[in-house]
Amino acid sequence: MENEKRIIKLGLVQTYCESDPSQNVERNEDLIRSAAEEGANIICLQELFNTVYFCNQHDEKNFDWAEPIDGKLVQELSDLSEELGVVLIAPFFEKRTQGIYHNSLVVIDADGSVLGNYRKMHIPDDPGFHEKYYFTPGDKETGFQVFDTAFGKIGALICWDQWYPEAARITALKGAEIIFYPTAIGMLKKETRKQKKIFMDAWITIQRSHAIANGCFVAVTNRIGKEKGNKFWGNSFVAGPFGEILKQGGEKEEIVIAEIDLNSIESQRREWPFFRDRRIDVYDGIMKRLID
């Protein structure tokens, strides 16, 4: 039924982080409650939501902050999801075993059940963002996935994955109606205002392009605040299935709420039928590092 609507509300929790993880958990839980009060059905927290962005330094002690998937943190969030009847995307530093740590997220359904976890597949390592030291890249098994939640089929990727059309494409081909991107992106002290304008514009553009190419929604949560050398730029946003920005946050703490109609995906893909014409017979070059 193209004319029937499937309206849901997304809530993106954009906040700062402080050094005590329990304070961050508490504040995020309060914000989740507020988002639910505003009617949000699917709530997405930011990347590594309960810790500072510790990857700006190489420090062995930071591994202490990692949490198992089946531990207290996820249990507490699962209880909250059930209580509020919301789908929750919660990204955190995961300890899988001694010596294997991931930049992960769990997707919790509206009844509190954990539907699964995604482990960040593309790991950056750049000045101020030393992630390859901390995070093992995700395996195929927990890679690009779709979670069939009470409020729609969703995919969730993490931060640096944003820059890879392949990740969005595979997630969409698996059926994602919305792709979420919890994020921690910002500027280093030495970088200029002009650079910030170019960087943020590129960051928004590439993510809007995933909505366009795949005819699906894209929702991005990014942190705010200063932490040592980094200043995170917020600007969490939701884009519609032709890339149009539906809601966008600023650089302060806020919950970005967007009401969307999942059935607009159907009309978008009828009008601009990109999936129809993909040349899957000649895309094998994608599987190479460089075609040299």
Add this chain to the structure above:
Amino acid sequence: MENEKRIIKLGLVQTYCESDPSQNVERNEDLIRSAAEEGANIICLQELFNTVYFCNQHDEKNFDWAEPIDGKLVQELSDLSEELGVVLIAPFFEKRTQGIYHNSLVVIDADGSVLGNYRKMHIPDDPGFHEKYYFTPGDKETGFQVFDTAFGKIGALICWDQWYPEAARITALKGAEIIFYPTAIGMLKKETRKQKKIFMDAWITIQRSHAIANGCFVAVTNRIGKEKGNKFWGNSFVAGPFGEILKQGGEKEEIVIAEIDLNSIESQRREWPFFRDRRIDVYDGIMKRLID
């Protein structure tokens, strides 16, 4: 040498089309001369440059307009390239044999030699754009390619290819420093000004995203003018390797000239090293129509 510059000038020829192909060839040749006078080294014409956009109707007679690759049209353009010392990208309706026609382009080097041809790989078919009737999709052999010209390594895709990140990615992985997109895109009569804003924004965004994802230049030539039911929107543009718009045309006849430094690709890819982290071990889903 990161600090050495490799400055070249691009010239995008944006114009209208009239019913007599020879008039269009003549006008485009004049515009090519003007572009060369302005210092352009690589000049890109628009999609199907010598004919009206005949795909708005199903009409068998239109196949008469198709030209062979080794015919008079390409010879004339090749002579002009040699005379002016410019690289030329010339898109036209190609007759490959009786019953096989392509939406093609030739790339001619600055010495007049024809480096090869590209045949449009993704063929649309939508109200006002009945291309599947006229054009056989390109084969792998003439598919995503790179041409090593006197002024840099370039790729060239055509119009609807714009919406496919796979096409840009493979072209960039083959070494393209600039990806050209000759185009014929516009509005149908029934479409509103609001729709135009959304469509054009999506069209610019997706192409800028190819520059960003691949750290290369993107240059787009689009036609202008009213033709039966279609009104083409021009706005030819050049984007830099982080997607920044360097030059953009309006909706009238013009030559969009952009001076670019090909060595900025090196610095862009050092600062934002997306190619380094591609997960080629898990991209096989790209080869499927749908992952169901």
